[in-house]
Amino acid sequence: MEKKTKKGIVIAVVVLLVVAGAFWAKGYYNDRYVASSFYYTQIPEDEVNEDS
Template identity: 65%
Template structure:
């Protein structure tokens, strides 16, 4: 009886530990902020009523999806995604600067910031390279 218990412990304890390590890594990669990227709503952005779509392209609710190039203080680029619910008058105005907090895998949140809140090196990249993504 003791040998069966010992065998089960030898098998299941490492599996439980490995599962816990994997879960912690997954959580940290997905939900823990790891960097901040800055972007700007392009000045030629047109704000017209539009729909937010699900992954199958089906309309969900009124709003606008943004997909822009963002830059961090290390000089790295990353495509950032965020949305704004509502109608055209609720959308971000062209020229608005955004601060996007990201994890390794997703965007965790964004907020409007002033030009003075953006590090100078990042602001230079935004002005030189732009934030529009060619599709």
């Protein structure tokens, strides 16, 4: 009976690590590769800006 309990605990820890790793990977992917809605640009003051 003790072997089954240890095996169950090991399986639970492995599953928990896999789930935590998946959440970390999703956050990493969103931070690095998903386009944000903010864009920045610099417009020189000495040039004339025209609408296209």
